[in-house]
Structure formats: C-alpha cells, structure tokens
Amino acid sequence: MPDKLVVLDGSTFFVSDGAGDTDGSEATGFFFQDVRHLARWSLSVDGTPMRVLTSRVIDYYSARIFGTRPIPRVGANPSISIQRDRIVAGGVHEDLWLRNHSEVEQQITLELEFGCDFADIFELKDGDAASGATTTVEVAKRAVTMWHERGGSRRATRIEWTADGRADVDRLHFEITLAPRGEWHTCLDVSTIVGGERHGARSGHGGIGTLEPQLPRSLADWLEDAPEVETDSDLVAHTYRRSLVDLAALRFRPLPGLTWSLPAAGLPWFMALFGRDSLLTAYMALPFQPHLAATTLEALSELQATEHDDFRDAEPGKVVHEVRRGWQATLAESPHAAYYGTHDATPLFLVLLDEYERWTGDRELVRRLEAAARAALAWIEGPGDPDGDGYLEYETRSSKGLRNQGWKDSWNAILFADGRLAEPPIAMCEIQGYAYDARRRVARLARVCWGDDELADRLDRDAADLRERFDRDFWLEERGHYALALDGAKRPVDALTSNVGHLLWSGIVPEARAEGLRERLMAPDMFSGWGTRTMSSLNAGYNPIEYHDGTVWPHDTAIVAEGLRRYGFREDASGLAWALFEAAGAFEYRLPEVFAGFDRETTAVPVEYPTASRPQAWAAAAPMLAIRTLLGLDAEDGTITEAPFLGPHMRVLRRRPR
Numbered sequence: 095m096p097d098k099l100v101v102l103d104g105s106t107f108f109v110s111d112g113a114g115d116t117d118g119s120e121a122t123g124f125f126f127q128d129v130r131h132l133a134r135w136s137l138s139v140d141g142t143p144m145r146v147l148t149s150r151v152i153d154y155y156s157a158r159i160f161g162t163r164p165i166p167r168v169g170a171n172p173s174i175s176i177q178r179d180r181i182v183a184g185g186v187h188e189d190l191w192l193r194n195h196s197e198v199e200q201q202i203t204l205e206l207e208f209g210c211d212f213a214d215i216f217e218l219k220d221g222d223a224a225s226g227a228t229t230t231v232e233v234a235k236r237a238v239t240m241w242h243e244r245g246g247s248r249r250a251t252r253i254e255w256t257a258d259g260r261a262d263v264d265r266l267h268f269e270i271t272l273a274p275r276g277e278w279h280t281c282l283d284v285s286t287i288v289g290g291e292r293h294g295a296r297s298g299h300g301g302i303g304t305l306e307p308q309l310p311r312s313l314a315d316w317l318e319d320a321p322e323v324e325t326d327s328d329l330v331a332h333t334y335r336r337s338l339v340d341l342a343a344l345r346f347r348p349l350p351g352l353t354w355s356l357p358a359a360g361l362p363w364f365m366a367l368f369g370r371d372s373l374l375t376a377y378m379a380l381p382f383q384p385h386l387a388a389t390t391l392e393a394l395s396e397l398q399a400t401e402h403d404d405f406r407d408a409e410p411g412k413v414v415h416e417v418r419r420g421w422q423a424t425l426a427e428s429p430h431a432a433y434y435g436t437h438d439a440t441p442l443f444l445v446l447l448d449e450y451e452r453w454t455g456d457r458e459l460v461r462r463l464e465a466a467a468r469a470a471l472a473w474i475e476g477p478g479d480p481d482g483d484g485y486l487e488y489e490t491r492s493s494k495g496l497r498n499q500g501w502k503d504s505w506n507a508i509l510f511a512d513g514r515l516a517e518p519p520i521a522m523c524e525i526q527g528y529a530y531d532a533r534r535r536v537a538r539l540a541r542v543c544w545g546d547d548e549l550a551d552r553l554d555r556d557a558a559d560l561r562e563r564f565d566r567d568f569w570l571e572e573r574g575h576y577a578l579a580l581d582g583a584k585r586p587v588d589a590l591t592s593n594v595g596h597l598l599w600s601g602i603v604p605e606a607r608a609e610g611l612r613e614r615l616m617a618p619d620m621f622s623g624w625g626t627r628t629m630s631s632l633n634a635g636y637n638p639i640e641y642h643d644g645t646v647w648p649h650d651t652a653i654v655a656e657g658l659r660r661y662g663f664r665e666d667a668s669g670l671a672w673a674l675f676e677a678a679g680a681f682e683y684r685l686p687e688v689f690a691g692f693d694r695e696t697t698a699v700p701v702e703y704p705t706a707s708r709p710q711a712w713a714a715a716a717p718m719l720a721i722r723t724l725l726g727l728d729a730e731d732g733t734i735t736e737a738p739f740l741g742p743h744m745r746v747l748r749r750r751p752r
Contacts, residue, residue, distance in 0.1 A: 104346025128420030134209035154343030185294035340709035360707030369439035378715035395466035411473030448535030455732030513634035527600030598657025623694025625651035649712035668741035
C-alpha cells in the first residue's frame with residue numbers, strides 16, 4: 095500500500111491517508127484480530143481537513159504528521175501548526191498538538207469524526223462489508239464505546255481522550271483558545287474489547303519514544319541481533335535493512351506461551367498465521383534471524399491436525415494453512431479458525447526442521463518435535479496421497495475450501511499451455527519436489543537425532559524411487575521442461591511456469607536435466623529482467639497482471655535463484671538475485687508481495703500489481719535468500735561455509751555475525 099500511511103504491531107494495524115485520516119474505503123482503518131474496529135477517523139480544523147506538510151513513519155509502529163490550517167492564498171504564512179503522532183502497540187495511541195506561532199490569541203474548532211463497521215477482513219476483501227454495523231454506542235464524559243454483536247459474539251471499540259471537549263455518537267468536538275505562542279494538547283486512546291478482554295496501548299499514556307509493541311525483542315535489539323551485511327552496494331545495504339525492519343513489523347505471537355514471535359504473512363489481507371508463508375519466510379531468513387524458524391516450527395506443531403475434518407480440509411499430521419480470528423472464523427461461517435487447505439506446508443515443515451538444525455545445531459528442538467515430524471511424514475505417506483500413486487495431490491472437500499492448494503492457490507492458477515483449466519485432483523510438480531527433499535532430510539534427522547537408522551534407510555530408498563518416477567511421469571520431452579502438474583486424469587499439465595525452478599531448489603531434478611531447465615528459466619519468456627515470471631509469456635494463459643499467471647513474485651524468484659546455485663549455475667543465480675535488488679530499489683527498497691511481469695525493456699521500471707501486500711513476509715525475506723545465494727552460504731551442524739559469486743555488480747559482500 096505505497097500511497098498509504100501504515101503503522102502496525104504484528105497483526106494489529108492502522109492504514110490511513112497521509113493526513114492520518116480514513117473514510118473506510120478499501121482496507122483502510124484500524125484492524126484488530128481480523129476485524130476493522132475503526133472505519134472512519136477523520137480530523138478537521140475549522141471545518142476543513144488540515145493541509146499536510148510532512149507525513150512520515152518513524153518506526154514501523156509509529157508515525158508523525160505535521161500540518162497547518164488550509165492556506166487561503168499563495169504567499170500567505172500559516173500561524174497555526176498541527177502535530178499528530180500515532181502509535182500502534184496493542185491499541186492505538188495518538189497525541190494531538192495545536193501550536194500558535196503568532197502574537198495574537200486564536201480561536202480554533204477541532205473536530206474528530208469516527209465510526210465503526212466491525213467488518214471482517216474477508217468481507218472487505220470480497221467487497222461485501224455491511225455498512226452501519228454498530229448496534230450500541232455509549233457516550234461518557236471522556237469516553238465513547240461502540241459495541242457490535244454477531245451470532246452471540248460481542249466486540250467493542252472504545253475511544254478515550256484527555257482534554258475537555260464535547261462528545262457525540264460519531265464525533266469529538268473541541269473549542270480551543272490558543273494564547274499567543276500557546277499550545278494545546280490531547281491524548282487519544284483507542285482500545286478494543288474482544289471476548290470480554292480489553293486490548294489497548296500497553297504502557298498507558300505516552301508518546302513516540304515511550305510506547306513500543308510488547309514483544310520479546312525491541313526493534314533496536316532485533317536489528318542488533320541480526321548479522322551485519324558489509325557491502326559496497328548501497329542497494330543491497332538499504333534493502334537488507336528494510337527487510338529486517340519489515341520482518342520486525344510483522345512479528346506477532348499467535349499462540350500463548352511462544353518464547354519468540356513469527357511474522358504475519360502480509361498487510362493488509364494476510365495479517366495472520368499462514369503455514370506455508372511462515373515456513374518459507376523462516377527458511378529464507380535462517381542465516382539472519384534463526385529464531386523465526388524455531389518459533390514457526392513450535393507454533394505449527396501445536397496447530398498440527400489430529401483428526402479428519404472435511405470442512406477444514408484437515409487430516410491427522412497435516413500442517414495448518416491459515417488461522418483467523420474474525421467473525422467468520424469464530425462463528426464457523428468459514429473454516430479459517432484453523433484451515434488446512436495447503437498441500438505443501440507439511441513437507442516444508444520437515445524441510446525447515448532439518449535446515450534449522452543444520453544452521454543452529456539445536457538438536458534439542460528436533461527431538462522435542464520428533465512426534466510432530468513423524469506425524470507429518472505419516473501424512474505425506476498416507477492422506478496426502480489419497481489414491482496411493484506415490485504423488486501428493488489435492489482436492490478440497492470443504493464447501494468453502496480452496497480449489498488450489500499449492501503456493502499458487504488462486505482458482506485459475508493451474509492452466510495447460512493452451513489456457514485450459516486443469517481439473518482436480520491436482521498433483522503439483524514442486525510439491526513432489528518438496529516431498530522428495532523432506533524424505534531426504536528426515537532420513538538425516540532420523541540418523542543423527544533420533545537414532546532410527548531403519549527409518550532413515552527406508553526414506554532414502556523412497557526418495558530415490560520418487561525421483562526416478564517423477565522424472566518419468568512429469569518430464570515433457572517435446573517441451574524440454576517438467577509439467578506444472580498432473581491433473582485428475584493423470585495428464586501432464588504442460589504450461590511452463592516458475593514452479594519448475596522450485597524443483598531445482600528441492601534437488602529432485604537429475605543432473606542431466608538441469609542445463610535444459612536453466613535455459614528455459616533464463617529465456618526471455620520466463621525472465622522479465624526483474625525476476626522470474628510465474629508463467630511463460632508464450633503460454634495462452636499468460637497475463638502480466640494476473641496474480642499467478644504471469645506476474646513476478648520476489649520469493650519465487652529468490653527460490654529459483656537458489657535452485658540454480660544448487661546445480662552450479664552461479665552466474666545465472668547471481669543475475670537473478672541482483673535483479674531482485676534492482677527491483678527493490680524501484681520500490682523504495684521494500685519488495686512487494688508481487689509485481690507485474692512486463693518486460694524490463696518495455697517499462698524501464700517494475701510495474702505495481704494493484705493489490706499487492708506491502709510489507710509482506712516472504713517478500714521481505716527474499717533479499718536475505720538472495721544474499722545467501724550470492725555468498726554461497728551453507729551450513730552443517732552449526733558450521734557455516736561460504737563460496738561467494740557476486741557477479742559484476744558489486745565487489746564486496748560479507749555477512750558478519752555480531
């Protein structure tokens with residue numbers, strides 16, 4: 095949301111215009127636990143909006159706005175300034191100042207309009223949010239509380255202030271006399287009440303510099319914990335710092351008792367726990383913030399399915415896709431209180447568990463999560479392969495489930511080269527790669543951590559067998575690449591997509607096939623100049639601004655680059671990694687979730703995707719994986735090795751643990 099002022103504390107966030115105002119259009123306002131608790135929040139001075147002079151985010155959780163009364167003509171000098179400070183830390187805290195810079199007493203009318211629609215984030219996303227949802231408004235001397243009830247569940251938004259003023263059901267009104275060189279100030283606090291529990295600014299009244307989100311590590315400590323990246327490229331340096339700050343901003347604790355935090359998936363639509371997103375984000379960030387992986391693994395093991403539930407697409411051992419706390423989820427209008435419609439998160443859980451142990455040497459966590467890992471493996475070998483053909487394939491059983499359950503999960507993401515829609519059940523190519531990698535990695539953990547050589551030997555054999563069968567069934571000789579998927583009739587879905595780059599990352603590709611895949615991935619129909627397109631521009635379904643059928647996703651490109659490195663294609667891997675940094679520079683060093691797939695030669699700059707999340711977790715982590723690719727970083731038993739290949743764009747790049 096590049097044109098908005100965004101302040102957030104994990105899954106709690108406030109989106110407004112540059113003046114700090116919101117009228118409830120699109121996904122603006124104050125959100126808590128997947129519900130919009132303020133839709134309207136608009137300040138006027140003498141009946142008109144203030145003129146904004148400067149509007150800046152200070153830290154991800156705080157912003158400062160300076161303005162004046164509207165200036166009647168060019169050359170007129172304003173005598174009144176307005177300062178508006180906003181902090182999101184559990185709730186919202188705002189400080190308002192009016193200052194008189196003249197020698198004359200001034201009379202000012204200040205009004206703050208407010209309103210709540212208590213819309214579920216899904217209602218806003220689908221464009222069917224009901225208006226006027228507030229059922230009860232309680233007005234007190236210095237507080238207004240707005241209540242809403244739905245299906246026996248109640249929520250409230252409470253607004254409090256410190257200065258003398260007049261309150262109505264939808265506005266605060268202040269008549270202010272400013273002495274010569276005088277100042278007026280009020281605090282505004284917005285808290286929520288959910289399930290009888292009140293959530294407000296955690297440290298009471300205070301301003302910027304005194305209030306901060308309550309997390310295990312402050313922003314300063316978070317940045318200090320991360321390794322320093324030394325480089326002669328300002329582009330890489332600025333993007334790395336922006337990525338660290340964005341991952342810090344998205345931190346939250348979705349479960350009580352978690353030692354650390356993990357990132358919500360992305361603002362505004364995905365400010366919740368997503369299994370796949372958290373796993374891939376943690377993997378990419380491992381060399382820089384390894385505790386994200388530990389917390390992600392702990393949280394997802396706690397939420398691992400234990401029973402069959404068709405409404406939630408759940409089977410025992412399956413890793414959760416999405417956890418929501420809005421109206422639809424809590425009232426079971428949707429399955430998203432804990433929805434399991436992802437077919438790749440379960441093998442990725444095992445991939446991350448092994449990679450975490452390699453980087454940290456933390457075998458205690460691996461032993462503690464052995465039961466969860468074995469349950470995930472049992473799902474891969476059982477319910478994840480419902481017809482027993484040896485491939486993981488999905489088809490939703492839920493009336494409100496996802497048609498597609500790989501990372502490309504939009505309804506039309508899986509297309510044949512001629513544009514026809516593939517029918518389920520679907521066996522995605524990259525998910526087979528993840529399953530191959532998971533078996534190899536669990537085999538290693540079984541040997542070194544669990545003392546189960548019998549399991550390890552069986553998994554190694556199974557992985558080798560899967561690799562051979564996959565190459566036989568998915569390879570398209572006439573096209574020179576692997577199929578995107580097998581459809582419900584076991585026919586290869588022949589579109590060329592970025593998914594085949596994930597196969598290189600997983601290691602399932604035989605060495606003899608790798609060069610051919612490299613050529614296809616780096617050809618102009620797949621490489622836009624800024625990154626890897628999700629679909630070849632030569633396919634009938636290609637659209638450069640279609641969510642999964644022609645756009646460029648930074649995390650996807652970073653994984654493709656790392657896959658190329660794995661097979662020794664260092665020059666191409668370096669080129670892809672550098673393209674991501676160049677794209678980041680065009681986005682003020684903050685990569686969006688996704689951007690358009692237009693040719694670089696055509697546009698000269700990367701083109702925005704209209705509804706891309708920013709910040710977004712795996713887009714923020716993508717530059718970290720790109721740095722790993724450039725440096726050739728690998729780890730075993732906590733020992734890190736390095737084999738840099740920087741390419742022509744920089745001479746110096748080093749990772750320095752603090």
